[in-house]
Amino acid sequence: MIIDSHAHVVMPPSMMHYLVEVIAAHANPTLGNPEPSEEALRTATEGLIKQMDEVGTEMQFLSPRPYMQMHSIKPAKVTASWTRAVNNVIARQVKMFPDRFRGVAGLPQFRETSPENCLEELDRCVNELGFIGCLLNPDPTEGDALPPPGLGDPFWYPVYERLVKYDIPVLVHSASCCHPRETYTLKFINENSIAVISLLESDVFKDFPKLKIVIPHGGGAIPYQMGRFRAWHHRRNMPGTFDDRLRQLYYDTCNYSKEALELLLKVVGPDNVLFATERPGTGSVRDPKTGKDYDDLKPVIESIDFLSAEDKRKVFEGNAKKLYARGFPG
Amino acid sequence: MIIDSHAHVVMPPSMMHYLVEVIAAHANPTLGNPEPSEEALRTATEGLIKQMDEVGTEMQFLSPRPYMQMHSIKPAKVTASWTRAVNNVIARQVKMFPDRFRGVAGLPQFRETSPENCLEELDRCVNELGFIGCLLNPDPTEGDALPPPGLGDPFWYPVYERLVKYDIPVLVHSASCCHPRETYTLKFINENSIAVISLLESDVFKDFPKLKIVIPHGGGAIPYQMGRFRAWHHRRNMPGTFDDRLRQLYYDTCNYSKEALELLLKVVGPDNVLFATERPGTGSVRDPKTGKDYDDLKPVIESIDFLSAEDKRKVFEGNAKKLYARGFPG
Numbered sequence: 001m002i003i004d005s006h007a008h009v010v011m012p013p014s015m016m017h018y019l020v021e022v023i024a025a026h027a028n029p030t031l032g033n034p035e036p037s038e039e040a041l042r043t044a045t046e047g048l049i050k051q052m053d054e055v056g057t058e059m060q061f062l063s064p065r066p067y068m069q070m071h072s073i074k075p076a077k078v079t080a081s082w083t084r085a086v087n088n089v090i091a092r093q094v095k096m097f098p099d100r101f102r103g104v105a106g107l108p109q110f111r112e113t114s115p116e117n118c119l120e121e122l123d124r125c126v127n128e129l130g131f132i133g134c135l136l137n138p139d140p141t142e143g144d145a146l147p148p149p150g151l152g153d154p155f156w157y158p159v160y161e162r163l164v165k166y167d168i169p170v171l172v173h174s175a176s177c178c179h180p181r182e183t184y185t186l187k188f189i190n191e192n193s194i195a196v197i198s199l200l201e202s203d204v205f206k207d208f209p210k211l212k213i214v215i216p217h218g219g220g221a222i223p224y225q226m227g228r229f230r231a232w233h234h235r236r237n238m239p240g241t242f243d244d245r246l247r248q249l250y251y252d253t254c255n256y257s258k259e260a261l262e263l264l265l266k267v268v269g270p271d272n273v274l275f276a277t278e279r280p281g282t283g284s285v286r287d288p289k290t291g292k293d294y295d296d297l298k299p300v301i302e303s304i305d306f307l308s309a310e311d312k313r314k315v316f317e318g319n320a321k322k323l324y325a326r327g328f329p330g
Numbered sequence: 331m332i333i334d335s336h337a338h339v340v341m342p343p344s345m346m347h348y349l350v351e352v353i354a355a356h357a358n359p360t361l362g363n364p365e366p367s368e369e370a371l372r373t374a375t376e377g378l379i380k381q382m383d384e385v386g387t388e389m390q391f392l393s394p395r396p397y398m399q400m401h402s403i404k405p406a407k408v409t410a411s412w413t414r415a416v417n418n419v420i421a422r423q424v425k426m427f428p429d430r431f432r433g434v435a436g437l438p439q440f441r442e443t444s445p446e447n448c449l450e451e452l453d454r455c456v457n458e459l460g461f462i463g464c465l466l467n468p469d470p471t472e473g474d475a476l477p478p479p480g481l482g483d484p485f486w487y488p489v490y491e492r493l494v495k496y497d498i499p500v501l502v503h504s505a506s507c508c509h510p511r512e513t514y515t516l517k518f519i520n521e522n523s524i525a526v527i528s529l530l531e532s533d534v535f536k537d538f539p540k541l542k543i544v545i546p547h548g549g550g551a552i553p554y555q556m557g558r559f560r561a562w563h564h565r566r567n568m569p570g571t572f573d574d575r576l577r578q579l580y581y582d583t584c585n586y587s588k589e590a591l592e593l594l595l596k597v598v599g600p601d602n603v604l605f606a607t608e609r610p611g612t613g614s615v616r617d618p619k620t621g622k623d624y625d626d627l628k629p630v631i632e633s634i635d636f637l638s639a640e641d642k643r644k645v646f647e648g649n650a651k652k653l654y655a656r657g658f659p660g
Contacts, residue, residue, distance in 0.1 A: 138511075146475070150511030181468075181480030185562060186527050189551050190520045197516050217558070221519050221551030224593065227586020227613065228547070231624040232515060234615045256557020259596060263554065263589050283557065285564045294561040 152202025482532025522550030
């Protein structure tokens with residue numbers, strides 16, 4: 001099976017109208033829970049399935065579209081209302097096409113607020129909606145203020161405790177960015193780099209040995225900048241190697257160049273890499289050099305000659321099923 | 331000639347005492363200009379030359395040690411006093427060993443202040459001290475506040491005008507970092523990534539076609555994340571290719587892994603890459619795998635088999651001499 005472990009929801013247009021209303025009204029008054037019609041939802045979801053079929057993806061793990069999470073827009077009720085509504089849409093899509101999708105929850109993170117405010121929605125998504133993982137944004141200020149402490153800090157422990165309790169992984173993904181020097185798509189990458197180093201230099205995996213964390217987009221800058229961090233590791237006489245620490249985390253292939261994916265797979269190894277394309281998303285545009293969309297990554301992975309057939313099976317399917325075990329019972 | 335285009339000053343211990351005094355007194359009162367004795371300076375500089383000789387470096391371009399630039403410590407006079415003192419030390423080292431060094435100026439940037447405050451020191455360094463380039467820190471708040479606009483913004487034009495007037499390049503290098511989630515060494519990388527995208531999405535090279543900008547550390551995350559930015563380029567129907575834009579900038583090899591340097595040289599091409607090691611610095615520690623220091627990069631570049639002898643000559647020497655032409659008259 002080809003599992004795209006990192007994909008984002010495609011919704012009927014009525015949801016965009018709802019979002020505008022929530023933002024414009026600052027979620028005050030509370031608007032009713034928007035429920036797209038069955039027909040509108042089916043049309044949108046079949047459109048998504050067509051895009052999956054075009055590139056041979058059999059299943060997607062669907063989460064909210066990150067840059068539309070509204071984590072910094074005041075008041076907190078905006079993201080609270082919106083996140084709940086999007087999670088509901090995802091749950092209906094999974095129910096509609098249970099062989100094609102699994103649900104990954106968005107969390108109503110809000111600026112500098114402790115992520116404890118997210119636990120109620122996380123519980124609901126796992127227990128009532130059957131979700132198998134969640135997103136986590138390391139900077140819910142969205143570049144509008146100094147961010148909270150790094151993911152290695154106990155600030156985040158309330159979420160980690162709940163993830164371990166449910167045995168579900170978290171996908172580290174920032175949202176949008178207010179600062180004019182950093183587009184949201186670039187912030188994704190920088191936040192991935194910051195997340196890796198903050199986690200690997202912390203006690204998180206001592207305190208939560210069973211925690212499963214996925215860093216998307218090939219790990220930001222880190223696999224490319226390994227020499228720097230290997231050297232730091234030795235300079236401080238730390239035990240083991242930086243490479244071993246790196247493998248405490250999981251990474252995904254949502255990086256649209258073959259040279260980079262080869263480097264990722266060499267550095268991290270095929271046991272810690274999950275297939276992912278984010279399609280439709282940033283990479284859904286034709287590469288004039290290959291005549292294929294940038295996010296058509298299945299043939300790219302298939303063409304990497306140093307991966308064995310078993311390695312490829314792990315990357316396409318095995319690692320995702322192992323990590324997101326809650327989605328594949330029995 | 332083997333030119334290390336990105337190296338940082340090594341100073342006699344008295345300079346550290348001076349720095350502590352300046353910080354502790356908040357540069358109030360003004361302390362006299364510290365001038366290490368000729369003997370102490372010679373000892374420190376010969377120690378540095380020994381480290382260069384160990385790895386076959388014939389010349390270094392020396393600039394202030396970035397994380398010690400104190401760009402966010404109040405008041406502005408701290409970095410003003412310190413920057414001037416360090417630039418003076420570098421000038422003396424260049425004069426002492428004119429075949430081994432060239433000077434690259436530090437600028438007394440201060441938090442959100444316009445970099446116009448740096449022009450007087452830049453003029454002094456070029457006109458009186460004979461420096462051939464300067465550093466530029468995209469975030470002089472050092473992670474203590476929201477940073478100034480990106481390097482593509484006219485906020486930075488006063489410096490760019492002066493660089494073009496003198497026909498000298500700038501090396502983009504952040505300083506330290508106050509935010510606990512981001513060490514200074516990681517911030518170097520993230521600031522490099524932000525600088526590349528901010529510059530390439532701006533009018534800077536329309537407004538300053540002769541401006542020469544070097545992004546160290548292999549360009550941060552960008553060469554590894556090329557697919558993402560290539561796709562964005564096409565999604566917005568921009569003219570040309572992102573790869574062409576990338577070559578408006580120069581990059582250096584201060585990245586301590588061979589896989590990464592191969593990727594850099596493939597993506598950017600040997601005309602836009604300068605040899606650099608930052609030795610002694612982060613990479614000055616033994617790699618247990620190779621038995622050599624991480625920053626012993628000359629044999630690494632020499633071993634890259636897709637580079638011709640002429641390519642290697644450009645990387646080791648030719649590109650540096652072309653860019654920093656002021657350092658090699660006649």
